[in-house]
Amino acid sequence: MKTAAQTVLPGQSRAHEVVLSVRGLAVDIRTHRGTVRAVNGVGFEARAGETLALLGESGCGKSMTAKALAGIMDPVCDLAGGEVVLNGTDLGALTPKERLKFAGPELGIVFQDALTALNPVYTVGTQLGEAFRIHRGLSAKEAKVQAIELMKRVGIPEPESRVNSYPHQFSGGMRQRILIAMAVALDPRLLIADEPTTALDVTVQAQIMQLLRKLREEGQMAVVLITHDLAVVAEEADSVAVMYAGNVVESGPVSEVFSDPRHPYTKGLLESVPVHVARGAHLKSIAGSPPEIHDIPAGCVYQSRCPLVQDICLSVRPQLLPVNERSADVQDDADNYAGARPSRPGRVAACHFSKEINNV
C-alpha cells in the first residue's frame, strides 16, 4: 500500500488539498454486441472542502465513473485502465478486502433514488448503524445510539422514535437525508453524490443542497457532485468537468467554464438553457443526439453535432489541453493537470478549435 500522504493528520483534511485524484479512468462494458468503452480516459481532482461537479447528459458515463470510483460496478463492467488515488492511496493497488477496510470509512456515496437504495425490510436505524458495526465494531445497541446522532445531524425530526421506522414510512426528502446520513456516517474524506436531488421538488432540493454544503464545511469533505443540471452546478460547485460520450471534454473552475466555455458542447449546453432569452424566442439547441455507445466515431466524439467541425475532427481525437493563451499560464495549467502541484485547478478543453470557439 502506498502511503504518500502520511503527512496528513488523521481526522480532517486540510482545506483545498487534493483528496481524490483520478487519471485516465477507463471502463469497458461487455455486451452481446462486443465490448464497448463507456468511460474513456476520465481525469479530475477533488479537493477538501470543495465541490467538483461531473456534468453531462444521460449516457455520458458520469454515473459509471462514480460507480468505478466507489468500486461498485455491475458485473458486466471492467476497469480497463487508469489510476484512482484517494488520500494518497492508490485504490487500484489494494486487494478487495484492503479496499473495503480503507475506502469504506474514507468514501461515502449518495444515490439518486433513495427508495431503491434503502433496504425495505430493515429499519433505518439498522441500516444507519451498519457502518458503525462493521467498521468500528460497535454492538447493535451502541450503533443505534450513533444512528440517532446521525439522524439529528441530517435534520430528521424526532430521531429517537423514527429510528425504528422503515424506509417507506419516510417522505422522499427524508429518505434522501437518511442516505446522506449513511454516506457521512464515518466522516469520509470524499463524498460522491450521484444526482442527489433529481427526484425531489425544488423546495426540498434546496434543503438537501443546504445540508450537503453544511456537512461539507463541517467535515472538510471533498464532494463529487454528479448532475445534469447546469444551474445546480453554477450554484453548488467550485469546479466542473463536462462529460460527453465517455470523455471529459472540458474542465476548470465553474465561473470560468460557464462564462467562457472553450468546448462547443459546453457552449451548446449553456445556450440551450432558456435564460436571458426573450419569452417564446427560439432557443439555440444542439442538433441531433449523442452517438450510440457502440458507435463512437474515430476523431472527436462531438463531431456529429458540432457547428465547427473540420476534416481534422473526423480523424484526430483532440487531447484535453490547457486553454489559456499566455505561455506561463499554459505551463502552470499543464503542471496542474498532471497533478504535479496542488494549486488551483487548471482550465482544459478537448477541442481542436478551443481558441476560435468564441469567434463564431
Place this chain on the structure above:
Amino acid sequence: MSEPLLQVDGLCKTFHVAKSASGNTRLKALDGINLTVGRGETLGLVGESGCGKSTLARTLILLETPDEGTVTFEGTNPFGLRGKELLSWRRRVQMVFQDPFASLNARMNAGDIISEPWATHRSLYPSSREREARVRELLHMVGLRPSDARKCPQEFSGGQRQRLGIARALALNPDVIILDEPVSALDLSVQAQILNLLNDLQQELGVSYVFISHDLTVVRHVADRVAVMYLGRIIETGATEEVFDRPRHPYTAALMSASPKLDVTGAKRDRIVLQGELPSPLDPPSGCRFRTRCWKAQDVCAEMAPEPRVTAAPDGGLRLTECHFPLETVQGLTGATATAG
C-alpha cells in the same frame, strides 16, 4: 387578455382513501380551483408534487369527474354531455404525457400510434388515403420523417418519442393541449429542441397550452401566465413576468428562490430555504394551508383561510393572491371574485 377559451370555476375533487394516521379518509386533491386559458395562450402550472397538478390535468381531459365546479369550454360544460357532443368535446382537449417511454405502445408503429385516435373519431379522416396523408403531414410538422411512420417507439430516441407524443395529441386538431411535464424526462440539448417545436406549433396552429412543469426556468420561457398551486388550491396567478419578478405570495417567492439559477459568473446568492415539506393533503392545516411553512404566518392565518385578493398589475393585467400578508402592497381592487385568473 384574450377571450377565455377554457374556464374552470370552483373545481373540487375528493378521493376516498384507506384510513390515514389521523383517521381521515377524504383526500381533497382539488379544493376550489379557478382558472382560465385564453385562445393561443400558454398557461404555466407550477407546484410541488402532491399539490394536485396532475389531478387538475386529468380532470381537464375528463379522466376524472369533479365533485363540484365546472369546466367550461366555449360555453359548454362537458360533465353531463353524452354521445357525439362528448366526443367532440374530448377531441378539442388533448394531452401530452411526461414519460415518452411509458406513454407509447411499444407494439404499435408510429403511424398506428398517430392514427389510433381516428378509430374513435371516425368522421375526422374517413378514408384511409386521407389518414395516411395526414400521418405524413403530422410527422413532418413535429420534425420526423414520413418514413418514420413504420418505425416502432423503441427505435426512436427520447426526444423523437416526445415528438411522436405531440403528433398524436395534434392528430385530432385540438384547441387546447395539456402538457404534463413534457420535457422533464429529456436531456437539456433535446429539451430546447422540443420547446422550440411547441413554440412553432403554437404560432402555426394557434393552439392553447396548459404547461405543467416543476422547472421554473422552462415555465418562465414558455408561459404567458402562471398559476401556482399549493395543496389543491391556486394561491397566485398573474402574467409570467409579474409573478416571477414580483411574487406576492410567500410560497411563490420561496419557490422562485429555491429554484437553482444559472448565473454564469458563479456568484453565490442568498435564498429562502423553506423548512419542512408539503403537509399531507389528508390533513391540510387549518386556515391558510401554507402557514406551517410560512415565515410571515400570524395567528389569523391559522384561524381563517385567506380570501383571494385581486390586484391590478402595472401592465394592466390582473393578479390574484391568496394570502393575509402578501409581500408587496399593491393597491387592492375591491371585493372582486376569484375568477380573474
